[in-house]
Ligand SMILES: CC(=O)N[C@H]1[C@@H](OP(=O)(O)OP(=O)(O)OC[C@H]2O[C@@H](n3ccc(=O)[nH]c3=O)[C@H](O)[C@@H]2O)O[C@H](CO)[C@@H](O)[C@@H]1O[C@H](C)C(=O)N[C@@H](C)C(=O)N[C@H](CCC(=O)O)C(=O)O
Protein backbone atom coordinates (compact mmCIF):
# COMPACT_ATOMS: atom_id res chain seq x y z
CA UNK A 1 0.00 0.00 0.00
CA UNK A 2 1.15 3.59 -0.68
CA UNK A 3 2.42 5.47 2.38
CA UNK A 4 0.59 8.60 1.13
CA UNK A 5 -2.77 6.83 1.44
CA UNK A 6 -2.04 5.64 4.96
CA UNK A 7 -1.07 9.16 6.02
CA UNK A 8 -4.47 10.63 5.21
CA UNK A 9 -5.66 12.95 8.04
CA UNK A 10 -2.47 12.63 10.11
CA UNK A 11 -1.04 15.92 11.31
CA UNK A 12 2.70 15.83 10.63
CA UNK A 13 5.20 18.04 12.50
CA UNK A 14 8.35 17.16 10.61
CA UNK A 15 9.21 14.90 7.72
CA UNK A 16 12.39 13.47 6.21
CA UNK A 17 12.47 11.18 3.19
CA UNK A 18 10.10 9.92 0.56
CA UNK A 19 6.33 9.57 1.24
CA UNK A 20 5.49 8.12 -2.18
CA UNK A 21 6.83 4.68 -1.32
CA UNK A 22 5.08 1.33 -0.89
CA UNK A 23 4.99 -0.13 2.63
CA UNK A 24 4.36 -3.72 3.71
CA UNK A 25 2.80 -3.60 7.18
CA UNK A 26 2.22 -1.44 10.25
CA UNK A 27 4.00 -2.40 13.45
CA UNK A 28 4.55 -0.98 16.94
CA UNK A 29 6.62 -3.84 18.36
CA UNK A 30 10.29 -3.94 17.31
CA UNK A 31 10.36 -7.70 17.89
CA UNK A 32 7.88 -8.25 15.07
CA UNK A 33 9.15 -5.76 12.46
CA UNK A 34 9.83 -7.08 8.93
CA UNK A 35 11.26 -5.65 5.71
CA UNK A 36 9.41 -2.62 4.35
CA UNK A 37 7.34 -2.08 7.52
CA UNK A 38 6.30 1.16 9.17
CA UNK A 39 7.46 1.21 12.79
CA UNK A 40 5.57 3.36 15.32
CA UNK A 41 7.75 4.36 18.28
CA UNK A 42 5.19 4.44 21.12
CA UNK A 43 6.10 5.52 24.61
CA UNK A 44 4.47 3.05 27.04
CA UNK A 45 4.23 2.27 30.74
CA UNK A 46 7.33 0.03 30.87
CA UNK A 47 9.54 1.20 28.04
CA UNK A 48 9.72 3.56 25.06
CA UNK A 49 9.53 2.44 21.42
CA UNK A 50 12.05 5.18 20.49
CA UNK A 51 14.73 3.02 22.15
CA UNK A 52 14.29 0.34 19.48
CA UNK A 53 14.64 2.45 16.30
CA UNK A 54 18.16 1.15 15.49
CA UNK A 55 16.91 -2.41 15.96
CA UNK A 56 13.96 -1.99 13.55
CA UNK A 57 16.15 -0.32 10.94
CA UNK A 58 18.45 -3.34 11.08
CA UNK A 59 15.36 -5.53 10.56
CA UNK A 60 14.47 -3.59 7.38
CA UNK A 61 11.87 -1.04 8.53
CA UNK A 62 11.23 1.51 5.76
CA UNK A 63 9.32 4.18 7.71
CA UNK A 64 9.70 5.43 11.28
CA UNK A 65 6.83 7.31 12.93
CA UNK A 66 8.12 8.99 16.07
CA UNK A 67 7.66 11.89 18.49
CA UNK A 68 11.38 12.77 18.52
CA UNK A 69 13.55 12.62 15.39
CA UNK A 70 16.66 10.42 15.84
CA UNK A 71 20.02 12.33 15.70
CA UNK A 72 21.30 10.66 12.52
CA UNK A 73 18.81 9.98 9.78
CA UNK A 74 19.37 7.23 7.21
CA UNK A 75 18.89 8.29 3.63
CA UNK A 76 16.78 5.36 2.40
CA UNK A 77 14.36 5.62 5.36
CA UNK A 78 11.32 7.92 5.74
CA UNK A 79 10.95 9.61 9.15
CA UNK A 80 7.64 11.13 10.18
CA UNK A 81 7.49 13.19 13.37
CA UNK A 82 4.07 13.57 14.97
CA UNK A 83 2.84 14.91 18.28
CA UNK A 84 1.44 11.56 19.43
CA UNK A 85 2.64 8.34 17.84
CA UNK A 86 -0.16 6.38 19.51
CA UNK A 87 -2.76 8.68 17.93
CA UNK A 88 -1.07 8.51 14.50
CA UNK A 89 -1.06 4.71 14.84
CA UNK A 90 -4.85 4.74 15.36
CA UNK A 91 -5.47 6.98 12.35
CA UNK A 92 -3.04 5.14 10.09
CA UNK A 93 -4.35 1.71 11.13
CA UNK A 94 -7.86 2.87 10.20
CA UNK A 95 -6.61 4.12 6.79
CA UNK A 96 -4.61 0.94 6.19
CA UNK A 97 -7.71 -1.22 6.67
CA UNK A 98 -9.87 1.08 4.51
CA UNK A 99 -11.67 2.86 7.37
CA UNK A 100 -14.02 -0.02 8.16
CA UNK A 101 -15.70 1.84 11.06
CA UNK A 102 -17.30 4.26 8.60
CA UNK A 103 -18.96 1.36 6.78
CA UNK A 104 -20.59 0.15 10.03
CA UNK A 105 -22.86 1.64 12.63
CA UNK A 106 -20.28 1.46 15.40
CA UNK A 107 -21.42 2.03 19.00
CA UNK A 108 -18.91 2.33 21.84
CA UNK A 109 -19.81 1.59 25.46
CA UNK A 110 -17.74 3.04 28.29
CA UNK A 111 -17.99 3.12 32.11
CA UNK A 112 -16.49 1.30 35.07
CA UNK A 113 -19.02 -1.55 35.20
CA UNK A 114 -21.59 -2.86 32.76
CA UNK A 115 -19.71 -2.46 29.44
CA UNK A 116 -19.54 -6.18 28.62
CA UNK A 117 -23.14 -6.72 29.72
CA UNK A 118 -24.49 -3.83 27.61
CA UNK A 119 -22.36 -4.64 24.53
CA UNK A 120 -23.21 -8.36 24.65
CA UNK A 121 -26.95 -7.81 25.03
CA UNK A 122 -26.88 -5.27 22.19
CA UNK A 123 -25.04 -7.79 20.02
CA UNK A 124 -27.57 -10.54 20.82
CA UNK A 125 -30.48 -8.16 20.31
CA UNK A 126 -29.34 -6.96 16.89
CA UNK A 127 -28.70 -10.54 15.81
CA UNK A 128 -32.22 -11.41 16.93
CA UNK A 129 -33.49 -8.42 14.94
CA UNK A 130 -31.94 -10.08 11.88
CA UNK A 131 -28.79 -8.02 11.33
CA UNK A 132 -25.25 -9.28 10.73
CA UNK A 133 -23.50 -7.92 13.79
CA UNK A 134 -20.05 -7.60 15.37
CA UNK A 135 -18.99 -7.56 19.02
CA UNK A 136 -15.73 -6.42 20.64
CA UNK A 137 -15.68 -7.26 24.33
CA UNK A 138 -13.74 -8.50 27.34
CA UNK A 139 -15.25 -11.99 27.11
CA UNK A 140 -14.82 -12.48 23.38
CA UNK A 141 -15.01 -10.81 19.98
CA UNK A 142 -17.66 -12.00 17.57
CA UNK A 143 -18.62 -11.68 13.93
CA UNK A 144 -22.08 -13.19 13.85
CA UNK A 145 -21.54 -16.80 15.03
CA UNK A 146 -17.76 -16.71 14.59
CA UNK A 147 -15.97 -16.32 17.94
CA UNK A 148 -12.55 -14.68 18.05
CA UNK A 149 -10.78 -14.83 21.44
CA UNK A 150 -10.09 -11.46 23.02
CA UNK A 151 -6.94 -10.42 24.89
CA UNK A 152 -8.08 -6.94 25.92
CA UNK A 153 -11.38 -5.20 26.59
CA UNK A 154 -10.49 -2.82 23.74
CA UNK A 155 -7.73 -4.18 21.46
CA UNK A 156 -4.82 -2.19 19.98
CA UNK A 157 -5.57 -0.21 16.78
CA UNK A 158 -4.17 -2.86 14.44
CA UNK A 159 -6.18 -5.75 15.88
CA UNK A 160 -9.19 -3.47 16.23
CA UNK A 161 -9.26 -2.20 12.64
CA UNK A 162 -8.52 -5.67 11.26
CA UNK A 163 -11.50 -7.00 13.22
CA UNK A 164 -13.74 -4.18 11.98
CA UNK A 165 -12.57 -4.87 8.40
CA UNK A 166 -13.55 -8.53 8.77
CA UNK A 167 -16.94 -7.45 10.09
CA UNK A 168 -17.55 -5.21 7.07
CA UNK A 169 -16.40 -7.97 4.70
CA UNK A 170 -18.79 -10.41 6.42
CA UNK A 171 -21.67 -8.01 5.71
CA UNK A 172 -22.13 -6.66 9.25
CA UNK A 173 -24.07 -3.45 9.54
CA UNK A 174 -23.63 -2.94 13.30
CA UNK A 175 -20.78 -3.36 15.75
CA UNK A 176 -20.98 -2.93 19.52
CA UNK A 177 -17.68 -2.45 21.27
CA UNK A 178 -16.40 -1.77 24.76
CA UNK A 179 -14.28 1.34 25.10
CA UNK A 180 -12.01 1.06 28.14
CA UNK A 181 -10.44 4.12 29.74
CA UNK A 182 -6.99 2.67 28.94
CA UNK A 183 -8.01 2.57 25.28
CA UNK A 184 -9.06 6.24 25.29
CA UNK A 185 -5.84 7.44 26.95
CA UNK A 186 -3.67 5.25 24.71
CA UNK A 187 -5.58 6.40 21.57
CA UNK A 188 -6.53 2.83 20.62
CA UNK A 189 -9.80 4.27 19.22
CA UNK A 190 -8.20 7.16 17.27
CA UNK A 191 -9.39 7.32 13.68
CA UNK A 192 -12.63 5.41 14.34
CA UNK A 193 -15.98 6.81 13.30
CA UNK A 194 -18.64 6.14 15.95
CA UNK A 195 -22.39 6.29 15.40
CA UNK A 196 -22.97 6.41 19.16
CA UNK A 197 -21.43 6.40 22.60
CA UNK A 198 -22.98 4.98 25.79
CA UNK A 199 -21.94 5.69 29.38
CA UNK A 200 -22.82 3.22 32.15
CA UNK A 201 -21.30 4.61 35.38
CA UNK A 202 -18.03 5.62 36.97
CA UNK A 203 -16.77 4.35 40.34
CA UNK A 204 -13.45 3.36 41.90
CA UNK A 205 -11.12 1.39 39.58
CA UNK A 206 -7.86 1.66 37.63
CA UNK A 207 -6.30 4.36 39.83
CA UNK A 208 -2.95 2.58 39.36
CA UNK A 209 -3.13 3.80 35.75
CA UNK A 210 -5.01 7.13 35.98
CA UNK A 211 -3.63 8.12 39.44
CA UNK A 212 -6.62 10.34 40.33
CA UNK A 213 -10.38 9.87 40.01
CA UNK A 214 -10.49 13.18 38.14
CA UNK A 215 -8.14 11.86 35.45
CA UNK A 216 -10.27 8.72 35.22
CA UNK A 217 -13.40 10.85 34.62
CA UNK A 218 -11.54 12.91 32.00
CA UNK A 219 -10.50 9.74 30.16
CA UNK A 220 -14.11 8.57 29.88
CA UNK A 221 -15.30 12.05 28.89
CA UNK A 222 -12.66 12.29 26.13
CA UNK A 223 -14.51 9.50 24.33
CA UNK A 224 -17.72 11.60 24.20
CA UNK A 225 -15.71 14.68 23.19
CA UNK A 226 -14.54 12.88 20.03
CA UNK A 227 -18.03 11.85 18.85
CA UNK A 228 -19.23 13.62 15.68
CA UNK A 229 -22.39 15.72 15.32
CA UNK A 230 -24.35 12.94 13.60
CA UNK A 231 -23.71 10.48 16.45
CA UNK A 232 -25.65 10.08 19.71
CA UNK A 233 -24.22 10.29 23.23
CA UNK A 234 -26.36 8.35 25.69
CA UNK A 235 -25.64 8.75 29.39
CA UNK A 236 -26.86 7.43 32.72
CA UNK A 237 -28.46 10.51 34.32
CA UNK A 238 -28.60 8.80 37.74
CA UNK A 239 -24.81 8.57 37.91
CA UNK A 240 -23.19 11.53 39.67
CA UNK A 241 -20.90 12.11 36.68
CA UNK A 242 -23.36 11.11 33.97
CA UNK A 243 -23.93 14.68 32.78
CA UNK A 244 -20.21 15.52 32.82
CA UNK A 245 -19.74 13.05 29.97
CA UNK A 246 -22.01 15.14 27.70
CA UNK A 247 -20.67 18.58 28.63
CA UNK A 248 -18.56 19.15 25.52
CA UNK A 249 -19.83 16.58 23.06
CA UNK A 250 -20.98 17.62 19.59
CA UNK A 251 -23.19 14.51 19.43
CA UNK A 252 -26.94 14.40 20.06
CA UNK A 253 -27.35 14.26 23.88
CA UNK A 254 -29.65 11.61 25.36
CA UNK A 255 -30.22 10.25 28.87
CA UNK A 256 -31.57 7.18 30.65
CA UNK A 257 -32.50 6.90 34.31
CA UNK A 258 -34.49 5.06 36.94
CA UNK A 259 -34.65 7.86 39.49
CA UNK A 260 -35.49 10.94 37.41
CA UNK A 261 -37.03 12.14 34.19
CA UNK A 262 -34.96 11.05 31.20
CA UNK A 263 -35.30 10.29 27.49
CA UNK A 264 -35.46 6.60 28.39
CA UNK A 265 -37.00 5.81 31.75
CA UNK A 266 -37.82 2.67 33.70
CA UNK A 267 -39.21 1.76 37.09
CA UNK A 268 -38.41 -1.45 38.94
CA UNK A 269 -41.68 -3.19 39.73
CA UNK A 270 -40.06 -6.34 41.14
CA UNK A 271 -36.55 -7.71 41.49
CA UNK A 272 -36.43 -11.51 41.93
CA UNK A 273 -33.95 -14.38 41.52
CA UNK A 274 -35.86 -15.37 38.39
CA UNK A 275 -35.45 -11.89 36.84
CA UNK A 276 -36.53 -8.27 36.76
CA UNK A 277 -40.02 -6.91 36.26
CA UNK A 278 -39.68 -3.38 34.88
CA UNK A 279 -42.00 -0.73 33.59
CA UNK A 280 -40.08 0.69 30.63
CA UNK A 281 -41.52 3.93 29.25
CA UNK A 282 -44.90 2.81 30.66
CA UNK A 283 -44.74 -0.73 29.19
CA UNK A 284 -44.53 -3.70 31.58
CA UNK A 285 -41.79 -6.19 30.71
CA UNK A 286 -40.15 -9.20 32.43
CA UNK A 287 -36.43 -9.74 31.87
CA UNK A 288 -34.16 -12.69 32.67
CA UNK A 289 -31.42 -10.51 34.15
CA UNK A 290 -31.26 -10.04 37.92
CA UNK A 291 -30.54 -6.97 40.07
CA UNK A 292 -31.26 -3.26 39.90
CA UNK A 293 -27.83 -2.62 38.32
CA UNK A 294 -29.04 -4.71 35.41
CA UNK A 295 -32.11 -2.48 35.10
CA UNK A 296 -29.61 0.25 34.14
CA UNK A 297 -27.87 -2.04 31.67
CA UNK A 298 -31.18 -3.01 30.06
CA UNK A 299 -32.24 0.61 29.85
CA UNK A 300 -28.94 1.52 28.14
CA UNK A 301 -29.53 -1.27 25.61
CA UNK A 302 -33.14 -0.21 25.04
CA UNK A 303 -32.17 3.48 24.55
CA UNK A 304 -29.38 2.57 22.15
CA UNK A 305 -31.63 0.33 20.08
CA UNK A 306 -34.26 3.08 19.79
CA UNK A 307 -31.65 5.69 18.90
CA UNK A 308 -30.54 3.32 16.14
CA UNK A 309 -34.08 3.44 14.77
CA UNK A 310 -35.50 0.16 16.06
CA UNK A 311 -39.13 -0.36 17.03
CA UNK A 312 -39.90 -0.09 20.76
CA UNK A 313 -42.21 -3.10 21.12
CA UNK A 314 -40.07 -5.37 18.96
CA UNK A 315 -37.01 -4.43 21.01
CA UNK A 316 -38.72 -5.04 24.35
CA UNK A 317 -40.20 -8.36 23.20
CA UNK A 318 -36.82 -9.67 22.06
CA UNK A 319 -34.97 -8.23 25.07
CA UNK A 320 -37.23 -10.05 27.49
CA UNK A 321 -35.89 -13.38 26.17
CA UNK A 322 -32.18 -12.58 26.25
CA UNK A 323 -29.61 -13.64 28.84
CA UNK A 324 -26.73 -11.51 30.09
CA UNK A 325 -23.03 -12.08 29.37
CA UNK A 326 -21.16 -15.18 30.54
CA UNK A 327 -19.97 -15.04 34.17
CA UNK A 328 -22.20 -12.11 35.11
CA UNK A 329 -24.56 -13.07 37.97
CA UNK A 330 -24.50 -16.58 36.55
CA UNK A 331 -26.38 -19.28 38.42
CA UNK A 332 -24.50 -22.60 38.74
CA UNK A 333 -27.10 -25.41 38.96
CA UNK A 334 -26.12 -28.25 41.33
CA UNK A 335 -27.42 -31.17 43.36
CA UNK A 336 -26.68 -29.63 46.77
CA UNK A 337 -29.73 -27.32 46.87
CA UNK A 338 -27.36 -24.40 47.32
CA UNK A 339 -27.62 -21.28 45.17
CA UNK A 340 -24.21 -20.89 43.53
CA UNK A 341 -23.51 -17.59 41.77
CA UNK A 342 -20.41 -16.69 39.74
CA UNK A 343 -19.95 -12.98 39.07
CA UNK A 344 -17.19 -10.81 37.54
CA UNK A 345 -17.45 -8.16 40.30
CA UNK A 346 -13.91 -6.80 40.60
CA UNK A 347 -14.59 -3.26 41.87
CA UNK A 348 -16.05 -2.13 45.23
CA UNK A 349 -19.22 -0.87 43.52
CA UNK A 350 -19.78 -4.12 41.63
CA UNK A 351 -19.27 -6.22 44.79
CA UNK A 352 -21.75 -4.03 46.65
CA UNK A 353 -24.30 -4.20 43.81
CA UNK A 354 -24.17 -7.95 43.55
CA UNK A 355 -24.33 -8.53 47.30
CA UNK A 356 -27.13 -6.04 47.92
CA UNK A 357 -29.04 -7.67 45.08
CA UNK A 358 -28.61 -11.07 46.75
CA UNK A 359 -29.59 -9.52 50.08
CA UNK A 360 -32.75 -7.94 48.62
CA UNK A 361 -34.01 -11.02 46.84
CA UNK A 362 -33.22 -13.83 49.25
CA UNK A 363 -36.31 -15.46 50.69
CA UNK A 364 -35.50 -15.71 54.39
CA UNK A 365 -32.37 -15.68 56.44
CA UNK A 366 -30.26 -18.04 54.36
CA UNK A 367 -26.51 -17.51 54.84
CA UNK A 368 -24.57 -15.63 52.17
CA UNK A 369 -21.01 -16.94 51.79
CA UNK A 370 -18.67 -14.90 49.59
CA UNK A 371 -15.36 -16.01 48.08
CA UNK A 372 -13.36 -13.04 46.80
CA UNK A 373 -9.86 -11.98 45.76
CA UNK A 374 -8.19 -9.01 44.05
CA UNK A 375 -5.99 -8.99 40.96
CA UNK A 376 -2.24 -8.38 41.23
CA UNK A 377 -0.45 -5.53 39.37
CA UNK A 378 -3.68 -3.52 39.41
CA UNK A 379 -5.19 -0.75 41.57
CA UNK A 380 -4.16 -1.52 45.18
CA UNK A 381 -6.53 1.05 46.66
CA UNK A 382 -9.60 -1.02 45.84
CA UNK A 383 -8.38 -4.10 47.77
CA UNK A 384 -9.32 -3.13 51.37
CA UNK A 385 -12.60 -1.61 50.17
CA UNK A 386 -13.64 -4.73 48.26
CA UNK A 387 -12.91 -6.86 51.35
CA UNK A 388 -14.82 -4.46 53.59
CA UNK A 389 -17.87 -4.40 51.31
CA UNK A 390 -17.81 -8.20 51.02
CA UNK A 391 -17.81 -8.50 54.84
CA UNK A 392 -20.52 -5.88 55.34
CA UNK A 393 -22.92 -7.77 53.10
CA UNK A 394 -22.09 -11.44 53.77
CA UNK A 395 -22.45 -13.85 56.67
CA UNK A 396 -19.11 -15.49 55.92
CA UNK A 397 -16.26 -14.33 53.70
CA UNK A 398 -13.30 -16.25 52.36
CA UNK A 399 -10.54 -13.98 51.08
CA UNK A 400 -8.53 -15.72 48.37
CA UNK A 401 -6.37 -15.14 45.26
CA UNK A 402 -7.68 -13.73 41.98
CA UNK A 403 -4.97 -13.32 39.30
CA UNK A 404 -1.84 -12.65 41.37
CA UNK A 405 0.14 -11.82 38.19
CA UNK A 406 3.65 -10.85 39.39
CA UNK A 407 2.65 -10.08 43.00
CA UNK A 408 2.93 -12.28 46.08
CA UNK A 409 -0.62 -13.62 46.73
CA UNK A 410 -0.14 -13.25 50.48
CA UNK A 411 0.80 -9.56 50.10
CA UNK A 412 -2.43 -8.96 48.13
CA UNK A 413 -4.39 -10.76 50.86
CA UNK A 414 -2.74 -8.56 53.50
CA UNK A 415 -3.93 -5.45 51.60
CA UNK A 416 -7.44 -6.89 51.54
CA UNK A 417 -7.39 -7.92 55.20
CA UNK A 418 -6.53 -4.34 56.17
CA UNK A 419 -10.08 -3.37 55.14
CA UNK A 420 -11.78 -5.89 57.45
CA UNK A 421 -13.03 -4.24 60.64
CA UNK A 422 -12.29 -6.04 63.95
CA UNK A 423 -15.95 -7.00 64.36
CA UNK A 424 -15.96 -8.62 60.90
CA UNK A 425 -12.77 -10.63 61.47
CA UNK A 426 -14.81 -13.40 63.13
CA UNK A 427 -16.61 -14.22 59.91
CA UNK A 428 -13.53 -14.00 57.70
CA UNK A 429 -11.21 -16.79 56.57
CA UNK A 430 -8.08 -16.40 54.46
CA UNK A 431 -7.33 -19.26 52.07
CA UNK A 432 -4.89 -18.28 49.31
CA UNK A 433 -5.58 -21.32 47.11
CA UNK A 434 -8.74 -20.43 45.14
CA UNK A 435 -9.86 -24.04 44.65
CA UNK A 436 -9.51 -24.71 48.40
CA UNK A 437 -11.39 -21.48 49.15
CA UNK A 438 -14.32 -22.52 46.95
CA UNK A 439 -14.27 -26.03 48.45
CA UNK A 440 -14.37 -24.59 51.98
CA UNK A 441 -17.29 -22.31 51.07
CA UNK A 442 -19.21 -25.37 49.88
CA UNK A 443 -18.50 -27.20 53.13
CA UNK A 444 -19.62 -24.22 55.20
CA UNK A 445 -22.94 -23.96 53.34
CA UNK A 446 -26.19 -25.62 54.33
CA UNK A 447 -28.98 -26.45 51.86
CA UNK A 448 -30.75 -23.22 50.92
CA UNK A 449 -27.66 -21.02 51.43
CA UNK A 450 -26.16 -18.77 48.78
CA UNK A 451 -22.51 -18.85 47.67
CA UNK A 452 -21.06 -16.00 45.63
CA UNK A 453 -17.74 -16.48 43.85
CA UNK A 454 -16.67 -12.98 42.85
CA UNK A 455 -14.01 -11.46 40.58
CA UNK A 456 -13.23 -13.81 37.72
CA UNK A 457 -16.60 -14.45 36.04
CA UNK A 458 -15.98 -15.87 32.56
CA UNK A 459 -12.19 -16.15 32.94
CA UNK A 460 -10.85 -19.63 32.26
CA UNK A 461 -7.43 -19.10 33.78
CA UNK A 462 -5.51 -17.86 36.79
CA UNK A 463 -2.49 -15.76 35.85
CA UNK A 464 0.61 -16.32 37.99
CA UNK A 465 3.97 -14.81 37.00
CA UNK A 466 3.07 -14.49 33.32
CA UNK A 467 1.67 -18.04 33.07
CA UNK A 468 -2.05 -18.63 32.64
CA UNK A 469 -3.10 -21.84 34.45
CA UNK A 470 -6.50 -23.30 33.62
CA UNK A 471 -9.04 -22.21 36.24
CA UNK A 472 -12.78 -21.83 35.83
CA UNK A 473 -14.86 -20.65 38.83
CA UNK A 474 -18.02 -22.21 37.43
CA UNK A 475 -16.37 -25.57 36.83
CA UNK A 476 -14.82 -25.69 40.34
CA UNK A 477 -18.00 -24.51 42.09
CA UNK A 478 -20.18 -27.03 40.23
CA UNK A 479 -17.74 -29.87 40.94
CA UNK A 480 -17.48 -29.04 44.67
CA UNK A 481 -21.22 -28.52 45.13
CA UNK A 482 -21.98 -31.82 43.44
CA UNK A 483 -19.46 -33.58 45.70
CA UNK A 484 -21.39 -32.48 48.79
CA UNK A 485 -24.83 -32.80 47.14
C1 LIG B 1 -0.96 -0.74 30.93
C2 LIG B 1 -1.37 -0.99 29.52
O1 LIG B 1 -2.47 -0.70 29.14
N1 LIG B 1 -0.45 -1.55 28.71
C3 LIG B 1 -0.72 -1.76 27.30
C4 LIG B 1 0.38 -1.03 26.52
O2 LIG B 1 1.60 -1.59 26.88
P1 LIG B 1 2.75 -0.76 27.59
O3 LIG B 1 2.40 0.69 27.67
O4 LIG B 1 3.08 -1.46 28.87
O5 LIG B 1 3.95 -0.99 26.60
P2 LIG B 1 5.49 -1.04 26.96
O6 LIG B 1 5.85 -2.44 27.32
O7 LIG B 1 5.85 0.06 27.88
O8 LIG B 1 6.15 -0.76 25.52
C5 LIG B 1 6.05 0.52 24.88
C6 LIG B 1 6.16 0.31 23.40
O9 LIG B 1 7.43 -0.26 23.09
C7 LIG B 1 7.26 -1.37 22.25
N2 LIG B 1 8.37 -2.31 22.48
C8 LIG B 1 8.55 -2.86 23.71
C9 LIG B 1 9.60 -3.76 23.91
C10 LIG B 1 10.44 -4.10 22.83
O10 LIG B 1 11.39 -4.90 22.91
N3 LIG B 1 10.20 -3.50 21.61
C11 LIG B 1 9.19 -2.62 21.42
O11 LIG B 1 9.01 -2.12 20.31
C12 LIG B 1 5.90 -1.94 22.61
O12 LIG B 1 5.35 -2.71 21.55
C13 LIG B 1 5.11 -0.65 22.87
O13 LIG B 1 4.59 -0.15 21.64
O14 LIG B 1 0.18 -1.25 25.13
C14 LIG B 1 0.17 -2.63 24.74
C15 LIG B 1 -0.05 -2.68 23.22
O15 LIG B 1 -1.24 -2.04 22.87
C16 LIG B 1 -0.94 -3.38 25.48
O16 LIG B 1 -0.92 -4.75 25.13
C17 LIG B 1 -0.71 -3.24 26.96
O17 LIG B 1 -1.75 -3.89 27.64
C18 LIG B 1 -1.37 -4.66 28.80
C19 LIG B 1 -0.94 -6.07 28.37
C20 LIG B 1 -2.53 -4.74 29.79
O18 LIG B 1 -2.57 -5.62 30.64
N4 LIG B 1 -3.45 -3.81 29.71
C21 LIG B 1 -4.63 -3.76 30.57
C22 LIG B 1 -4.36 -3.02 31.87
C23 LIG B 1 -5.69 -3.06 29.76
O19 LIG B 1 -5.42 -2.48 28.71
N5 LIG B 1 -6.90 -3.10 30.25
C24 LIG B 1 -7.95 -2.40 29.59
C25 LIG B 1 -9.11 -2.15 30.52
C26 LIG B 1 -9.76 -3.31 31.21
C27 LIG B 1 -11.06 -2.86 31.90
O20 LIG B 1 -11.95 -2.35 31.24
O21 LIG B 1 -11.19 -3.04 33.11
C28 LIG B 1 -8.36 -3.12 28.28
O22 LIG B 1 -8.86 -2.43 27.38
O23 LIG B 1 -8.15 -4.34 28.19
Ligand SMILES: Nc1ncnc2c1ncn2[C@@H]1O[C@H](COP(=O)(O)OP(=O)(O)OP(=O)(O)O)[C@@H](O)[C@H]1O
Pocket residue numbers: 111112113114115116117118138153178200201293294296297327328329343344345346349350351353354457
Ligand atom coordinates in the same frame (compact mmCIF):
# COMPACT_ATOMS: atom_id res chain seq x y z
N1 LIG C 1 -24.57 -1.19 35.45
C1 LIG C 1 -23.83 -1.70 36.43
N2 LIG C 1 -23.57 -0.98 37.54
C2 LIG C 1 -22.80 -1.46 38.52
N3 LIG C 1 -22.28 -2.70 38.54
C3 LIG C 1 -22.50 -3.48 37.45
C4 LIG C 1 -23.28 -3.02 36.35
N4 LIG C 1 -23.31 -3.99 35.44
C5 LIG C 1 -22.59 -4.99 35.91
N5 LIG C 1 -22.09 -4.71 37.14
C6 LIG C 1 -21.18 -5.51 37.99
O1 LIG C 1 -19.89 -5.37 37.41
C7 LIG C 1 -19.38 -6.63 36.97
C8 LIG C 1 -18.71 -6.47 35.61
O2 LIG C 1 -19.72 -6.25 34.64
P1 LIG C 1 -19.31 -6.13 33.12
O3 LIG C 1 -18.39 -7.21 32.79
O4 LIG C 1 -20.54 -5.97 32.32
O5 LIG C 1 -18.52 -4.73 33.20
P2 LIG C 1 -17.32 -4.17 32.35
O6 LIG C 1 -17.49 -2.69 32.41
O7 LIG C 1 -17.30 -4.78 31.02
O8 LIG C 1 -16.00 -4.62 33.12
P3 LIG C 1 -14.46 -4.57 32.56
O9 LIG C 1 -13.99 -3.19 32.86
O10 LIG C 1 -13.70 -5.55 33.33
O11 LIG C 1 -14.48 -4.85 31.10
C9 LIG C 1 -20.58 -7.56 36.93
O12 LIG C 1 -20.18 -8.89 37.12
C10 LIG C 1 -21.45 -7.00 38.04
O13 LIG C 1 -20.96 -7.46 39.27
Ligand SMILES: N[C@H](CCC[C@H](N)C(=O)O)C(=O)O
Pocket residue numbers: 138153346374375376378402403455456459
Ligand atom coordinates in the same frame (compact mmCIF):
# COMPACT_ATOMS: atom_id res chain seq x y z
N1 LIG D 1 -10.54 -5.72 33.03
C1 LIG D 1 -10.19 -5.81 34.43
C2 LIG D 1 -10.20 -7.24 34.76
C3 LIG D 1 -10.12 -7.53 36.23
C4 LIG D 1 -10.43 -8.96 36.48
C5 LIG D 1 -9.89 -9.50 37.73
N2 LIG D 1 -10.09 -10.91 37.67
C6 LIG D 1 -8.40 -9.18 37.89
O1 LIG D 1 -7.60 -9.94 37.40
O2 LIG D 1 -8.08 -8.17 38.53
C7 LIG D 1 -8.85 -5.16 34.69
O3 LIG D 1 -7.96 -5.25 33.84
O4 LIG D 1 -8.70 -4.52 35.72
Ligand SMILES: [Mg+2]
Pocket residue numbers: 115116137138139153178
Ligand atom coordinates in the same frame (compact mmCIF):
# COMPACT_ATOMS: atom_id res chain seq x y z
MG1 LIG E 1 -15.77 -5.63 29.97
